[in-house]
Amino acid sequence: MKKSENIVVGISIGDLNGIGGEIVLKTFEDSRMLEFCTPVIFASAKVMSFFKSHFKSEINFNSINHLNQLVFGKVNVFNCWNEPVNIEFGKEDIKIGSYAIKSLQAATKALKDNHIDVLVTAPINKHNIQSEDFKFPGHTDYLAQQLEGESLMFMVTDSLRVGLLTDHVPVKDIIVNLTEALIVKKINAVYNSLLKDFNIVRPKIAVLGINPHTGDNGVIGNEDDTILRPTLQKIKEEGKLVYGPYAADSFFGSNNYKNFDAIVATYHDQGLIPFKTLSFGQGVNFTAGLNKIRTSPDHGTAYEIAGKGEADENSFKEAVFAAIQIFNNRSDYEGLTLNPLKKSNQKM
Missing domain, CATH: 3.40.718.10 (Isopropylmalate Dehydrogenase)
Structure with missing residues (x-):
């Protein structure tokens, strides 16, 4: 089994005009989180720097363009795009929806290719993500198609x-x-x-x-x-x-x-x-x-409080912990399946 800090948690950034960026920042501002996992945020260094400045965060990012550049024990940002993005908190925007999908697609590919161990998705707007290339009602249906x-x-x-x-x-x-x-x-x-x-x-x-x-x-x-x-x-x-x-x-x-x-x-x-x-x-x-693990918080984009610094990160943090625990449990189960003697000794 991997050491806990070496479990790589991929994070799709969700709707940039919602509370996703804020709850991701607040979750990993607590440096103790890096004892449990190494996060990779699928967005861009420019966007995450904007969030850091807006919310007056002390967090430091490691910007990467290839997943083999990932640094364990750091908060990594994988650049899914390089151009500037106009973020207007609380506004539903088709263009912003397209960036949410770019992030999700890049994170899902990384999950399929085993570059990340689990995926945690920040909230999206189910309306502004719709396009000719993406016609799913949400994360679950898309991931069901992409994963076994x-x-x-x-x-x-x-x-x-x-x-x-x-x-x-x-x-x-x-x-x-x-x-x-x-x-x-x-x-x-x-x-x-x-x-x-x-x-x-x-x-x-x-x-x-x-x-x-x-x-x-x-x-x-x-x-x-x-x-x-x-x-x-x-x-x-x-x-x-x-x-x-x-x-x-x-x-x-x-x-x-x-x-x-x-x-x-x-x-x-x-x-x-x-x-x-x-x-x-x-x-x-x-x-x-x-065949892969995905979790998310139990709430949406919360446009009404986006950008105000009022978002509660607890559900997102719980989603990170749940993904790690399920990863460990699944690894244990597969180990028991491979070694029936261990299974016979397991308490009922």
Whole structure:
């Protein structure tokens, strides 16, 4: 396993008019972070110098044009472009969106080529990134295409993990997308991530229902009875500890979520509203199921406070720590897989 400070964390800078630059600066102004990793920010030295001056930061950067110039124990900036960029905090700008994509594409290539170990993405604006060359609703869908595996949007903290069967799907299309194949694929992705990424030997997973009160025996829809319950039963017969469907309205308020290693919600707001209510500012968005590790903070560009020095970096910092921990856990798991004697001695 790599020494902790030699784990290379790639950072895509996100929307330059948002709070991404500020939270990256604030995270690595704490020099102790360099004991845990070596960061590489995919942007430009000119942009990062602008942020440093604007936010009166004391941070020092190592500017590089090739990833083999990286210096361990320093905050590296990989120059994805050299031209000046006009940054106007709080403004939605198509040109700024194109720089966010340049950063993401360069960081993703570095991840694929093993020049960085993990990727942490600062927030983007899903509207201004759209172009003829980039037609993805966000990071997750782009990375799912670029990297091997079956992607899963997995929101995580130390005490709460929420996965989604459908993520950035319009409400009117949720039922159309909820097939047996999708449910099996997503729950398997949650299960495998709990094993490999979180070192949980016998994961317990709760699944939330589709309809209010899981349909009330067909009174409020029959999809829970015709789609969800039969599929969960098949998964249980494989020996996985999967429970539900549970009525979503009372599941979190009753603290039932504390009895499980992960909760699987059927759609975006069903899972993310309680997750962000319980953990906002500490949560991490982890793209599970891929052959590489990507995390991000649980918030957006926050244009309304951009440039004011008011942004809270804690979620971004947690995303860095989560990426490092998942990298280590996955390395341990692969080591156990290669050495069954170690695995037999692992505590249950």
